[in-house]
Amino acid sequence: MLKPHSIESARELSKKYRYSEDVERKQKAANEVESNRIQRILFTNGLQVSKDITPKFYECLVKATNNLHLPVESIYAIISSQPEFQAECFYSDEEKCCIRLSSSLVNLLDPDEVVFVMGHEIGHFILRHNQELDNDSSLESFINQRAKEISVDRAGLIACQSLEASLRATMKVLSGLPSQYIRFDTSNFLNQLRAADQENASLSETYTSHPSFILRARALLWFSMNDQIKVGDKEGSLPSSKIDSLIRKDMDKYLDGPARKKIENTEKDLVFWMSALEASQKGTLTKSDREKLINEFGNDNVKKLISMVEGMEIDEVQNLLTAKAKQAVAELSIIAPDSIETRFQKIQNSLATKFK
Numbered sequence: 001m002l003k004p005h006s007i008e009s010a011r012e013l014s015k016k017y018r019y020s021e022d023v024e025r026k027q028k029a030a031n032e033v034e035s036n037r038i039q040r041i042l043f044t045n046g047l048q049v050s051k052d053i054t055p056k057f058y059e060c061l062v063k064a065t066n067n068l069h070l071p072v073e074s075i076y077a078i079i080s081s082q083p084e085f086q087a088e089c090f091y092s093d094e095e096k097c098c099i100r101l102s103s104s105l106v107n108l109l110d111p112d113e114v115v116f117v118m119g120h121e122i123g124h125f126i127l128r129h130n131q132e133l134d135n136d137s138s139l140e141s142f143i144n145q146r147a148k149e150i151s152v153d154r155a156g157l158i159a160c161q162s163l164e165a166s167l168r169a170t171m172k173v174l175s176g177l178p179s180q181y182i183r184f185d186t187s188n189f190l191n192q193l194r195a196a197d198q199e200n201a202s203l204s205e206t207y208t209s210h211p212s213f214i215l216r217a218r219a220l221l222w223f224s225m226n227d228q229i230k231v232g233d234k235e236g237s238l239p240s241s242k243i244d245s246l247i248r249k250d251m252d253k254y255l256d257g258p259a260r261k262k263i264e265n266t267e268k269d270l271v272f273w274m275s276a277l278e279a280s281q282k283g284t285l286t287k288s289d290r291e292k293l294i295n296e297f298g299n300d301n302v303k304k305l306i307s308m309v310e311g312m313e314i315d316e317v318q319n320l321l322t323a324k325a326k327q328a329v330a331e332l333s334i335i336a337p338d339s340i341e342t343r344f345q346k347i348q349n350s351l352a353t354k355f356k
Contacts, residue, residue, distance in 0.1 A: 004069065005065070005069055005070060005071045006069070006070070006071065007070065007074060007094065007095055007126070008067040008122060009070075010068050010070045010126045011126055011127075012069075012212060013068065013069050013158075013229075014126050014127055014151075016228045016229050016240070017151065017154040017155060017158060017223070017229060018127060018151050019147050019148075019150040019151045019244060019247065020240070020241070020244040020248075021143070021144075021147035021244070021247075021248060021251070022127070022144070022147040022148050022150065022151040023040065023144055023147070023338070024128075024132075024310070025031060025132040025144070025338060026124060026132065027131045028131060028132065029129065029346070032093075033137060035090075035091060035092050035093065038090050038098070039076070039090070039092060039098055042076075042078045042080075042090065042098050042100055043076075043078065045080055046079055046081075047078065047079050047080070048076065048077065048078055048081030049061055049077035049078070049079060054079070054087070056111060057077070057079065057106065057114065059111070060111055060114045060115045060118055061075060061077050061118055063095060063115050063159065064115045064118040064119045064122060064159035064160070065122065065159075066160055067119070067158055067159045067160075067161060067247070068119060068122055068123070068126065068158060068319070070122065070126070073096075074095060074096050074097070074125075075097060075098075075099060075118075075122060075125075076092070076096065076097070076098040076099070077098075077099050077100075077101070078098060078099070078100045078101070079100070079101050079102075079103055079106060080101075080102060080103065081102075081103045082102035082103060082104060083102075084102055084104060085102060085104055085106055085173050085176070085266075086100075086101070086102040086105060087099065087100070087101045087102070087105060087117050087118075087120065087121050088100045088121065089121040089122070089124040089125055089129075089130060090130065091125070091131055092218050093128035096267050097122070097125035098129070099118065099121040099122060099125075101114070101118070101121075104178035105117065105173070107185075108172050108173070108176070108178055109169055109172060110165070110168070110179065111162070112160050112162055112165040113160070113165050113166075113168055113169035113172065115156075115159050115160040115165070116156040116157065116159060116160040116162075116166045116169045117135070117156065117162060117169060118156075118159060118163055118249045119152075119155050119156035119157070119158065119159020120152045120153060120155060120156035120159075121152070122155060122159065123151060123152030123153075123154070123155025123156065123159075124148070124152050126153075126155065127148070127151055127152065128311055129148050129152070137257040138261060138334060138335055138336065138338075139203075139206065139207075139262060139335040139336065140259075140263065140335060140337065140338055140339065141337075141338070142207055142208065142209060142259065143206075143256050143259055143260070144216040144338070145209040145210075146208070146209065146210060146211045146251065146255060147255065149209075149210050149211055149216065150211070150216065150219050150247060150251075153216050153219065153220055153223075154165070154220070154223050157220055157223065157224065157231060158229060158231065159253040161231060161232050162231075163205065163220065163221065163224040163231060163232065164184070166220050167184070167186055167189070167217055167220065167221075168182075168184055169215075170213050170217050170220075171184065171189060171217075173213065174213040174214075184250065186221070187215075189214070189217065190214060190217060190218055190221070192214050193214050193215070193254070195267065202258060203258040203259065203262055205255070205258070206255055206258050206259040208255070211251065211254075211255060212254070213257075215250055215251065215254055215255070217248060217263055218247075219247045219250070222238070222243045222246050222247060223243055224236065225237065225238045225243065226238055226239075226240055226243055227240075229238055237269065252314060259335075262335060263332070263335055266328065266332045266335060267332060267336075267347075268297075269328045269331075270325065270328035270329060270332055270343075270344075270347065271296075271347055272297050272301065273321055273324040273325040273328055274325050274328075274347055274348075274351060275292075275293060275296070275297075275351060276293065276305055276321050277318065277321040277322060277325055278351045278354070279292075279293065280314065280317050280318055280321060281318075283314050284314075285306070290302060292354060293301075293305070308320070309321075321343055329344065332344075346348045
């Protein structure tokens with residue numbers, strides 16, 4: 001039986017709030033020397049949150065850790081003097097981590113909003129985001145990084161147990177405005193998405209690690225309706241799969257769509273060249289194989305293929321198709337490095353029976 005407040009208990013709870021698109025990745029080896037160096041820098045350049053020195057912020061930390069099923073001793077919280085609104089999580093080891101909040105951020109927020117931000121950063125630790133190997137220049141990585149933010153916003157919501165406080169914190173950080181200047185009208189805030197419809201967003205707009213605050217607010221609103229984890233005094237009725245589907249639709253519409261399409265098209269290119277190569281192994285393109293290629297890739301693509309190899313010897317054809325397949329593999333490896341092996345194996349398995 002799990003202890004009620006332990007890293008194991010916290011990670012068991014996280015299974016209920018991890019966003020389905022937040023895919024676990026390979027873990028990097030722990031670096032104790034680097035962890036100690038970071039911790040030393042944080043402790044010498046900020047004020048540690050403690051019961052004696054910062055009692056109000058310590059209460060925030062206790063609330064966040066309790067609601068996320070962690071012992072408060074697992075988290076070292078530091079507040080540092082910075083003009084930017086910043087909050088960060090730094091990996092320490094399997095049992096502990098450091099979080100840092102800027103003074104400008106905590107001065108902007110009310111205590112329950114600070115709990116949301118603390119819970120967000122603690123969520124990165126619980127879900128081991130800081131320990132993952134990250135190919136941060138790939139399209140696939142950016143999609144995954146944005147999914148992580150959806151997960152840890154949920155951790156923040158569970159920590160503070162208030163959808164209102166979570167959305168207030170989001171509005172404040174987005175605008176930089178304190179409470180006295182904002183009327184917290186959630187409906188009108190979320191309606192900004194309609195005014196900034198990016199349905200035709202370009203691929204270049206997907207190279208960002210965080211979704212917009214408005215997208216994140218909508219995602220929080222839906223998650224507050226979940227039927228697994230009670231938020232505040234309200235019980236939801238939507239299954240996680242339905243909620244994640246709604247969020248995925250939003251993310252694809254406003255951010256992830258062009259990146260996913262690029263990955264999908266590149267994989268289709270790879271399938272085409274590998275299929276053509278497999279079909280060429282017989283020394284000629286049979287009528288049956290040609291029909292299979294047309295059914296899957298269209299008549300125009302097959303005509304272009306035939307025109308490309310017309311007049312070549314079979315070994316020349318296979319060399320050309322091998323080169324094309326390698327080029328597609330290389331491109332897919334760059335934009336989808338985490339899943340390239342799985343995708344390639346799936347294609348190989350499908351080809352094993354397609355062109356017998």
